[in-house]
Amino acid sequence: MPGRTVSVIHFSVILPAAGRSTRFGGGELKKVYVPLHGQPVWLHSAKRFxxxxxxxxxxxxxxPDDEVYFxxxxxDVCDQLGIQIALGGETRTDSIANGIRALNSPGEFIAIHDAARPGIDDxxxxxxxNTAAGSGAAILALPVPxxxxxxxxxGKIVETVPREGVWEAQTPQVFRRQLILEAxxxxxxxxxxxxxxLVERLGHPVSVVRGGLKNLKITTKDDLVVAEQLLADVS
Structure with missing residues (x-):
């Protein structure tokens, strides 16, 4: 009796790395290009995916200002890993849209992950x-402690905001391709x-999956120090 064919769901991944890094502070390198355990910040998550x-x-x-440098x-490493490059636009949404358009053969789902979150793991x-495959849309997040x-x-307190049910969004944020295209x-x-x-504005529910502390977004130099410590055991 022949075995059943198992359907494999494929994902495409967009890594936005076009920000100005203004909050990271001075220096010749933007935060996504700063070395972290021997390789630039962006490459940690790029390799993982x-x-x-x-x-x-x-x-x-x-x-576009970084194209020559990049x-x-x-x-060479992009060729080895099959990573494509797209140029960012005026806004973050413009950049993501450019990335989606650059996909050669997109999967059924599109995942968007901050290039400045090098601590993502398998x-x-x-x-x-898995959650997105079942619900159509899912993100990683952490409850605010x-x-x-x-x-x-x-600089004066206006009110204390109840934290019950309040989560801080992380990435990846994963969506059925037609859903994010419509959004x-x-x-x-x-x-x-x-x-x-954007997907919420369509009225489509977005599932929340608990992320992790090491999946922090590097925004300042202090964040880079924390990332160095959290990823110390990651090869």
Whole structure:
């Protein structure tokens, strides 16, 4: 009796790396290019996704200002890993849209992961991929542990915000391809700090999967120090 054919779900991954790194502080290198355990920040997560059998393609979205530098420094490793490059736009949503358009043969799902989150691991990716495959949309996130204060521009507390049910979004954020394409078509010109918020505007529920502390986003030099410690045991 012949065995049944197992359907494999494929994912494509967009890594936005076109930000200005203004909060990271001075220096010649933007945060995504700073060395972290022997390789640039962006390459940690790029390798993690590019070597997965369920990932069909990885696109790194870089600033047009960085194109010459990026190609000089990383063309070989991109060729080895099959990583594509796209140029960013005026806004984050423009950059993501450019990355989606650059995909040669996109999978059924598109995952968007901050290039400045080098601590992502296979267990977190497995969890959010599997959840998205069942619900159509899923993100990693962590419940907010501390007390939240809303503060005025004068530096005075306005109110204490209840933290029950409040989570901090992480990435990857993973969506059925047609769903994220529709969200970008309808709302891509509107302000949005993450991609899930665009899908939410469609009225489609987005599942939340617990992420991890080591999946922090590097924003400042202090974050880089923390990442060095958290990833010390990662080869």
């Amino acid at each position: 590019a070597t997965r059998p369920d990932v069909r393609g990885v696109v790194v979205v870089i600033s 190609c000089e420094q990383f063309a 267990a977190m990716i497995d969890a959010v991929f 501390g007390t939240l204060k809303r503060v005025s521009i004068e 970008y078509e309808k709302f891509g010109n509107e302000p949005a700090t993450d991609d899930a918020s």
